[in-house]
Amino acid sequence: MTEPSDPRSDAESEPRPDSDLAAPITDQSEWEPHPGADHEPAGLVAETSEGTQEMTPRATTEPGELRREVGAVLRLPEGAAVDPEDIDVERGEDETMIINMGPQHPSTHGVLRLMLELDGETVLRTKPVIGYLHTGMEKTGEDLTYVQGATNVTRMDYLSPLHNELVYSLSVESLLGLEMPPRSDWIRMLLVELNRVSSHLMWMATNGMDLGSTSMMIYGFREREMVLAFFEKTTGLRMNHNFIRPGGTAADLPDGWEDDVTVICDTVVERTHEYDELLTGQPVFRQRTEGIGTISAEEALALSLTGPILRSTGVPWDLRRSMPYLRYDEVEFDVIVGTFGDNFDRYSIRLNEIRESVRIIRQIVEKMPAGDYRAQDKKVTPPPRGRIDESMEALIHHFKTFTEGFRVPEGETYVAIESPRGELGCYLVSDGSSKPYRMHIRGPSFVNLQGLPVMMRGGLVADAVAVCSSVDPVMGEVDR
Amino acid sequence: MTAGGANEVVVAGRDRYLSTVRELQSNGFELCADLCAVDYLGHMDRPLPEGAGRERFEVVVNLLSLSRARRVRVRVPVPESEATIPTLFDLYPGVEAMEREVYDLFGIVFIGHPDMTRILMPEDWEGHPLRKDYGIGRVPVQFKEAPGPR
Numbered sequence: 001m002t003e004p005s006d007p008r009s010d011a012e013s014e015p016r017p018d019s020d021l022a023a024p025i026t027d028q029s030e031w032e033p034h035p036g037a038d039h040e041p042a043g044l045v046a047e048t049s050e051g052t053q054e055m056t057p058r059a060t061t062e063p064g065e066l067r068r069e070v071g072a073v074l075r076l077p078e079g080a081a082v083d084p085e086d087i088d089v090e091r092g093e094d095e096t097m098i099i100n101m102g103p104q105h106p107s108t109h110g111v112l113r114l115m116l117e118l119d120g121e122t123v124l125r126t127k128p129v130i131g132y133l134h135t136g137m138e139k140t141g142e143d144l145t146y147v148q149g150a151t152n153v154t155r156m157d158y159l160s161p162l163h164n165e166l167v168y169s170l171s172v173e174s175l176l177g178l179e180m181p182p183r184s185d186w187i188r189m190l191l192v193e194l195n196r197v198s199s200h201l202m203w204m205a206t207n208g209m210d211l212g213s214t215s216m217m218i219y220g221f222r223e224r225e226m227v228l229a230f231f232e233k234t235t236g237l238r239m240n241h242n243f244i245r246p247g248g249t250a251a252d253l254p255d256g257w258e259d260d261v262t263v264i265c266d267t268v269v270e271r272t273h274e275y276d277e278l279l280t281g282q283p284v285f286r287q288r289t290e291g292i293g294t295i296s297a298e299e300a301l302a303l304s305l306t307g308p309i310l311r312s313t314g315v316p317w318d319l320r321r322s323m324p325y326l327r328y329d330e331v332e333f334d335v336i337v338g339t340f341g342d343n344f345d346r347y348s349i350r351l352n353e354i355r356e357s358v359r360i361i362r363q364i365v366e367k368m369p370a371g372d373y374r375a376q377d378k379k380v381t382p383p384p385r386g387r388i389d390e391s392m393e394a395l396i397h398h399f400k401t402f403t404e405g406f407r408v409p410e411g412e413t414y415v416a417i418e419s420p421r422g423e424l425g426c427y428l429v430s431d432g433s434s435k436p437y438r439m440h441i442r443g444p445s446f447v448n449l450q451g452l453p454v455m456m457r458g459g460l461v462a463d464a465v466a467v468c469s470s471v472d473p474v475m476g477e478v479d480r
Numbered sequence: 481m482t483a484g485g486a487n488e489v490v491v492a493g494r495d496r497y498l499s500t501v502r503e504l505q506s507n508g509f510e511l512c513a514d515l516c517a518v519d520y521l522g523h524m525d526r527p528l529p530e531g532a533g534r535e536r537f538e539v540v541v542n543l544l545s546l547s548r549a550r551r552v553r554v555r556v557p558v559p560e561s562e563a564t565i566p567t568l569f570d571l572y573p574g575v576e577a578m579e580r581e582v583y584d585l586f587g588i589v590f591i592g593h594p595d596m597t598r599i600l601m602p603e604d605w606e607g608h609p610l611r612k613d614y615g616i617g618r619v620p621v622q623f624k625e626a627p628g629p630r
Contacts, residue, residue, distance in 0.1 A: 130599065130600065131598075131599060131600040131601065131602070134600040134601065136609055138585075138610060139609055139610055139616065143616055301510050301511050301546075302572065302573050302574060303574040304511055304512050304513065304572065304574025304575070305574070306511075306513075315546065317546050322546070322549045323549050323551075410526065410527060411527075412518075412540075413487075414487060414514070414540075414542050414551070414553055416513065416551075423513055423544075425513060425514050425542065427514065427516055427540060427542070429518055429523075431522070431523040431526070437518075437522075437523055438518045438519075440514075440516040442513065442516075442542070446577060446578075446581075447574060447577065447578070450573075450574060450576060450577050479600060480600075
């Protein structure tokens with residue numbers, strides 16, 4: 001290995017690898033030498049449109065520099081590009097334009113494609129085009145046993161996986177007619193409410209990002225990470241937990257969970273006040289959200305919209321309150337309702353739902369009963385780990401539960417819960433075997449996307465990003 | 481209280497489908513929560529009330545009454561030979577995407593639907609994946625007779 005030699009002396013002895021590339025512009029004759037430059041080449045000076053520019057002689061230019069020069073020739077200055085007057089294309093005054101936003105657009109929260117018909121900057125029509133993330137999870141669900149099914153559904157709405165597991169487990173249990181022990185219900189409520197907090201925090205983060213508030217994005221992810229850390233401690237995973245299963249939960253809560261949850265509650269409530277200062281009272285934020293993306297209660301009901309979108313129009317519909325499941329009738333909380341059905345209402349509903357969820361969680365910490373965390377039904381619940389070492393029957397039973405699964409009586413059922421995005425339903429048909437005959441998930445995002453054309457009509461294309469964000473679609477659930 | 485899976489179920493024939501749903505809507509079921517279908521090809525002996533047609537497909541509509549906090553489920557048998565059913569679009573515009581999904585995955589055509597195209601699968605896809613005679617697309621793994629080490 002020799003020392004890198006001076007290119008000036010070796011320029012002719014060592015042919016440059018990119019000599020072909022540099023050939024078209026190596027002709028130095030067209031460059032005027034600098035008037036006062038009598039001494040040997042200090043450099044070439046060219047008068048350009050941007051003033052005098054000095055260049056080192058071609059022979060002394062580094063290969064990397066040469067390539068950049070060639071590239072610069074290919075780039076035209078903006079003014080020298082095409083003059084619109086020169087193009088021979090007729091464009092009428094009343095002509096509209098159709099553009100595609102997505103499926104790779106960062107503000108569509110996944111692979112959502114929006115076809116927008118624009119008149120200037122005004123959105124006339126919107127058509128959401130979906131299916132880019134379709135993986136046939138409902139078909140997969142028919143091939144998995146009831147025990148395995150929770151691993152499948154948890155991957156649909158990846159921001160609130162515990163809600164998916166809950167609705168699936170509730171529907172299986174309703175077919176089984178299982179009587180659930182109280183502690184299992186309360187554990188499920190605790191996890192689901194924490195999940196609602198983390199999902200809404202994630203929404204606050206991405207919505208802030210879409211409106212240009214990068215700090216909100218950092219804060220939202222920071223707080224969400226606290227909740228996910230608790231999930232990791234409890235379930236072993238940050239997301240896709242497979243913790244809520246038909247027949248109860250996979251395990252009991254870890255020791256000292258009350259302290260962890262209390263810390264999360266205190267911190268999150270404290271931080272929501274900071275969000276108030278950062279966003280709620282900020283004039284720029286309010287101007288970008290107030291009166292944008294409005295929808296009326298009649299339109300929302302006709303389009304089957306649920307969740308924060310329906311509540312933002314003033315309809316106090318929350319399944320936790322109206323058709324209680326688990327033990328929601330034993331805790332106190334308020335249903336947050338908006339008035340105008342615009343982006344700001346949806347923002348404040350989600351922000352205040354975080355506070356209400358924290359309120360519910362604090363009551364759960366107080367009221368958590370002792371007892372079993374899963375139903376003691378020998379058909380559904382595998383024997384505890386300790387029994388396997390001492391009993392052959394327990395070992396066989398455990399093996400059978402996880403290979404064949406348990407049989408569910410014939411029938412069909414529809415169970416719905418309130419997910420952070422709206423009504424999350426599960427329609428389950430059983431033919432008496434150990435696999436669901438049909439498992440259909442009613443994803444709230446899938447239905448809520450239909451509200452986009454109404455909310456966007458007449459708005460500006462710049463607000464389309466904000467409106468799309470306020471619907472909070474999760475494409476994993478939309479396409480399933 | 482654990483789950484509210486016990487809902488009212490109405491099994492209606494195809495000819496009475498629209499009138500049944502219309503009557504339910506006027507009785508306060510303001511919101512069509514869900515619309516899906518089931519292919520009963522491998523489970524034709526399912527329990528059904530007296531007089532209900534036993535067909536291969538069933539379209540299942542979940543209606544919700546906000547004022548009375550009640551749900552009702554309408555099950556409509558649809559024969560394989562003529563897999564068509566009137567659309568609910570005029571009563572509940574929110575079924576637009578759901579009916580397209582059923583068409584896409586089951587091949588049941590909703591007559592009168594404004595845009596009866598595929599929604600989840602690619603436009604040029606052949607077949608309807610959620611039908612029971614549609615393969616799952618699994619690649620079989622051969623464990624036996626693999627070439628052993630020499």
